[in-house]
Amino acid sequence: MVLVAWAPAGAAELLIRGATVHTVDTPGTLVAHDVHIRDGRIVAIGQGLSVGSGATVIEAHGRPLTPGLFGGITGLGLEEISLEPSTVDMTVVAAGAQRALDGLLRPEFDPRPAFNPDSPHIATARAEGVTFALVAPSPSPGNELFAGLATMARLHAPRPALAGTQTLMLDLGADASGMGLSRAGQYMLLEQAISEAQAATLAEGEQRLLSSAGRAVLKAQLAGGRIAFAVDRASDIRQAIAFAARFRARVLIVGGAEAWREAQALAAARIPVLIDPLGNLPQDLDQLGSTLENAARLQAAGVPLVFTRPAEGTHSAHKVRQAAGNAVAHGLAWDAALAALTRNAAEAFGLGGEMGRIAPGMRADLVLWSGDPLEVTTLADQVWMDGVTQPMQTRQSALRDRYLRGDR
Structure with a gap:
């Protein structure tokens, strides 16, 4: 099954491949599925999806993917x-x-x-x-x-x-x-x-x-x-x-x-x-x-x-x-x-x-997790908003990195 929505041609593309997709929608949880994003919107969810040569491909390796x-x-x-x-x-x-x-x-x-x-x-x-x-x-x-x-x-x-x-x-x-x-x-x-x-x-x-x-x-x-x-x-x-x-x-x-x-x-x-x-x-x-x-x-x-x-x-x-x-x-x-x-x-x-669901036509506000997102020890591996990779650095991580480098 492939869910598809129309999107403008020529927009930047992203494919998240092989994720456990928690759609929070009618399909429920889809194992080993791909999510295709173009121009900031989700355009397709399915298996074996193909994208153009200029698209960015993220290998999820089965990790959970949820809405933001x-x-x-x-x-x-x-x-x-x-x-x-x-x-x-x-x-x-x-x-x-x-x-x-x-x-x-x-x-x-x-x-x-x-x-x-x-x-x-x-x-x-x-x-x-x-x-x-x-x-x-x-x-x-x-x-x-x-x-x-x-x-x-x-x-x-x-x-x-x-x-x-x-x-x-x-x-x-x-x-x-x-x-x-x-x-x-x-x-x-x-x-x-x-x-x-x-x-x-x-x-x-x-x-x-x-x-x-x-x-x-x-x-x-x-x-x-x-x-x-x-x-x-x-x-x-x-x-x-x-x-x-x-x-x-x-x-x-x-x-x-x-x-x-x-x-x-x-x-x-x-x-x-x-x-x-x-x-x-x-x-x-x-x-x-x-x-x-x-x-x-x-x-x-x-x-x-x-x-x-x-x-x-x-x-x-x-x-x-x-x-x-x-x-x-x-x-x-x-x-x-x-x-x-x-x-x-x-x-x-x-x-x-x-927002709030993973479905064709929705904003591509997504989170790829290291494990179960409701577990305390799980981390967000990557966040996207409107299909754009979001920076994962924070004030806390910047301070950590500074002291690990030995900066004063």
Whole structure:
């Protein structure tokens, strides 16, 4: 069987020969198969494929080939040293400040202008097989309800870029406790903000929660945009499901420690859930139902499952694949774990037609591994993005090489 898609003639060609191809698509895993790439796209998958004399041929020798991995929700390009405020641009208010601007909620906060494509953390993530990640703002003092707008980053060298539609990050429950409001108070402010955003006119002199820019952003997201609810407690997840039914917004759950308790409702609503596979012991009272079987239970119910490691999102985004291996150890099927790092992530953020699968017509964002990619000891032997070989050197490997040479 050979899967083929059209591509422009004369484009640069690459053939990866004899790989164990994990397509994360209908064909499943294809042993001893070739992947033909031209002009940055996959044009054919099969056995015994031939290419022109000018094509580059990579002998895989049976090694696993997967789509590039999703690094989860991160501060890549927005955070360098967590305790050095001048290098942290994830919040609307600088680290150490006491309150948000003007006392207003700021759903319009967009950190994209501060994105640093030269961050060494990006090279580290890419060398470990991560080719895309959500670059997201974090709540700041007084602005915990709406953290701001997150954007997907493609981590290709030499210049990583942000692309795709934006996602509004909404924090509720314990995640928004810094506002000094009860949970009921948080929902009250959310309803008032929605009313402001949808109102045709606002009464003069009435106290407002949103700026004109904030109203425009929230109105657009409610009318078909993407809103991520950072919640853990089952009751808050039920509120998010009701919110999705009430508005045209495409809702995601982030955290979801107790999502397994609402698995059937989440599956029926086709709401993706981004969870930490290592979530086990509760970090607060919203997570009393935490379990290492969360992923397996959600997948069994048919919930679109995506993995993230918020605690290590910026500095160790690559560790999300190790966490996925832990989910397999606690009942999740191996193929489902890989999908949670690839296809499901791309589809959750509207990029499923471009990445996340190995199929004709898809971007050639691929990783060739030394072994099972969900094993801790496995390394990414080579990464390609748009069919272009990516540099595997990082700041860490440069320092290693320097000291091995004896340089001072």
